[in-house]
Amino acid sequence: MAAKKAPVQTASFYDMPMNSIGYLTRITFRSFSRNLERRTIEHGVSAGQWPFLRALWNEEGMTQRELSRRVGMREPTTVTALNGMERVGFIKRVPSKEDRRKVHIFLTAKGRRLREKLIPCVAEVNAIAANELDPADIAILRKVLLKMSENLTREEQNYLKSHVGVTLPLGSATP
Amino acid sequence: MAAKKAPVQTASFYDMPMNSIGYLTRITFRSFSRNLERRTIEHGVSAGQWPFLRALWNEEGMTQRELSRRVGMREPTTVTALNGMERVGFIKRVPSKEDRRKVHIFLTAKGRRLREKLIPCVAEVNAIAANELDPADIAILRKVLLKMSENLTREEQNYLKSHVGVTLPLGSATP
DNA sequence: CACACTAAATTAGATTTCTATCTAACAGAA
DNA sequence: TTCTGTTAGATAGAAATCTAATTTAGTGTG
Numbered sequence: 135m136a137a138k139k140a141p142v143q144t145a146s147f148y149d150m151p152m153n154s155i156g157y158l159t160r161i162t163f164r165s166f167s168r169n170l171e172r173r174t175i176e177h178g179v180s181a182g183q184w185p186f187l188r189a190l191w192n193e194e195g196m197t198q199r200e201l202s203r204r205v206g207m208r209e210p211t212t213v214t215a216l217n218g219m220e221r222v223g224f225i226k227r228v229p230s231k232e233d234r235r236k237v238h239i240f241l242t243a244k245g246r247r248l249r250e251k252l253i254p255c256v257a258e259v260n261a262i263a264a265n266e267l268d269p270a271d272i273a274i275l276r277k278v279l280l281k282m283s284e285n286l287t288r289e290e291q292n293y294l295k296s297h298v299g300v301t302l303p304l305g306s307a308t309p
Numbered sequence: 310m311a312a313k314k315a316p317v318q319t320a321s322f323y324d325m326p327m328n329s330i331g332y333l334t335r336i337t338f339r340s341f342s343r344n345l346e347r348r349t350i351e352h353g354v355s356a357g358q359w360p361f362l363r364a365l366w367n368e369e370g371m372t373q374r375e376l377s378r379r380v381g382m383r384e385p386t387t388v389t390a391l392n393g394m395e396r397v398g399f400i401k402r403v404p405s406k407e408d409r410r411k412v413h414i415f416l417t418a419k420g421r422r423l424r425e426k427l428i429p430c431v432a433e434v435n436a437i438a439a440n441e442l443d444p445a446d447i448a449i450l451r452k453v454l455l456k457m458s459e460n461l462t463r464e465e466q467n468y469l470k471s472h473v474g475v476t477l478p479l480g481s482a483t484p
Numbered sequence: 485c486a487c488a489c490t491a492a493a494t495t496a497g498a499t500t501t502c503t504a505t506c507t508a509a510c511a512g513a514a
Numbered sequence: 515t516t517c518t519g520t521t522a523g524a525t526a527g528a529a530a531t532c533t534a535a536t537t538t539a540g541t542g543t544g
Contacts, residue, residue: 339531339532343532372522372523373522373523373524374521374522374523384522384523384524385523385524385525385526387523388523388524388525408521408522409522410521410522410523411521411522411523412522412523
């Protein structure tokens, strides 16, 4: 029943933050994010808006759900971010004709113009992060981070699957 | 004046989230954090408290400032987390005798007991993350993430140094 | 058709984290 | 000793994110 296990370090190995993937990804993400926001904020773009803009530069017209999936955020986070971006005129919400539940998201001209200002910002911050590191090691980093987030997401999904119903209304006990 | 630069990828390379360290560390950290919190919450420990507990298991009696530095959080974040942990009885604040500004942080017996319950939780989540990955690659991951956060933190420090005074009260213009 | 189930977006409320600012206490120089 | 600057911690207020619940719309089955 248990999935194949990777070799487990002795427990006390994780006493030290430096050894835990959680700690290392957190501190790296936060310093990356602060560096990036310092640059984008001058163009009126906050840290929370940035990932949605990048996704939209690649493809417009997605529904909010699809957009959430692409940027790796939960749907309420997307709603909040889009509200702000709509208010300042970066995006438009367009209700679907075929399905009135759906909303398609498009950039405004203003939102589209940000691209050429902001892509150099990420490029610069990535370059700072990569300083004095072997590009081959960075390629490994990308591969490993992606695989890890897949591993962890799959585990979450398994957990959810095996726990549906637990919090359902009282009338719905399994037969 | 400019620091030595790493080779910069073409700007459009960073159109794709998968290539940006910011995106990859964010999604990995978030899925890691959700997985860990699901386990620790059963012992009454939230995601925000966890890094402080781990630091304190390693060393008690630090000041709040030193503790902030160890866990990689800002000081107001530490204050908030410690308030919560004090309220539920995981820690004690002990004012310093020599310097009345300082406060030393100690675990209670209850806080200390959590260790043996929680270390296996991180170990487990790390093992899930590491599934089907080459340990050598994970070692590279650790090394590279640490170096990147150093690179980015140094850049932030440089920025702050060259900008002190900018937001000081109006009387303080440089001579 | 009516009922129940699923799906998309939103709302409500909480948590985590940050920046900027404030207060109190110490340390050194005039 | 008094003034000035620095250090430690706390506060205020905001942003980003989450989970859980709600609303509205579509789908499918008896």
